[in-house]
Amino acid sequence: MELTDREMNHLLHALLDLGETMLISGAEINRVEDTLIRLGMAYGARKMNVFVITSSIVITMAFPEELEVTQTRRILDCAGNDFTRLEQLNHLSRTCCREQYSVAEFQQKIDEIRNEPVSDWPLFTGSMLGTFSFAIFFGGTVWDGIIAAGFAVAICFLQKYMRRICPNTMVFNLLTAFLIGLGITLLAGAVPGLHSDKIMIGDIMLLIPGIAMTNAIRDVLVGDTISGAMRLIESLLWAGSLACGFMISMWILGGAVR
Numbered sequence: 001m002e003l004t005d006r007e008m009n010h011l012l013h014a015l016l017d018l019g020e021t022m023l024i025s026g027a028e029i030n031r032v033e034d035t036l037i038r039l040g041m042a043y044g045a046r047k048m049n050v051f052v053i054t055s056s057i058v059i060t061m062a063f064p065e066e067l068e069v070t071q072t073r074r075i076l077d078c079a080g081n082d083f084t085r086l087e088q089l090n091h092l093s094r095t096c097c098r099e100q101y102s103v104a105e106f107q108q109k110i111d112e113i114r115n116e117p118v119s120d121w122p123l124f125t126g127s128m129l130g131t132f133s134f135a136i137f138f139g140g141t142v143w144d145g146i147i148a149a150g151f152a153v154a155i156c157f158l159q160k161y162m163r164r165i166c167p168n169t170m171v172f173n174l175l176t177a178f179l180i181g182l183g184i185t186l187l188a189g190a191v192p193g194l195h196s197d198k199i200m201i202g203d204i205m206l207l208i209p210g211i212a213m214t215n216a217i218r219d220v221l222v223g224d225t226i227s228g229a230m231r232l233i234e235s236l237l238w239a240g241s242l243a244c245g246f247m248i249s250m251w252i253l254g255g256a257v258r
Helices: 005-024 029-042 083-099 103-115 121-137 142-165 169-190 196-204 210-221 225-252
Strands: 047-053 056-063 067-074
Touching (some): 005 029, 005 083, 005 103, 029 047, 029 056, 047 225, 121 142, 121 196, 169 196, 196 225
Antiparallel strands (some): 056 067
16 A cells, blocks of 8 residues: 555554553553554555553564665553443454555544543443452442442442543552541441451452553563563552552551451
């Protein structure tokens, strides 16, 4: 496919949009790099140099006649997980490699996926079921599970609204754990028979960066050592901030854990 200079720049911008959306949807580094390389080659690039880490994407496309274009994208937050969107992007990339959309059409399809509204009910329902199950699994009562599910709704609201004014994941986890820990400890102290530790265990599972840790180990195993180390360190810091938030809330209220 012959591209004008303007289309080359637009294509590079579209590839960066695709790569960024994959990262913030929970994709591993190797998947992002492989997808961008295949798409670039499908659009006529002679060689693709793609470097992806959790905080940056660098793409250099070498076209015939010694023409090269380069762009860099700073990634501010890749702590999310949206496997539905990730699957849509994977399907788009495969279809595009086969059918070769125009650059404008390719960008339009990426924008449609990026801007597609996400329903809240699966998040709330899944969070409630998850916290209820974990609270009981770790030794809590049915009432502990119900209370944990109630606080899961509060966590979902914090993720939906407070995240906009607190983009730093470490600070967000610290504040969320602190607020939820205060609520759980106060409620457990006021209502006999509740076990605040079991309720906290159920709710903390919503915020533990388990997928990020798994992707970090996978990145290291496949050779993306820098990206894997960065993601692992981030995950440990996020997990540590969760523990600190709950510990501070219990310490303020006298450690009243039943």
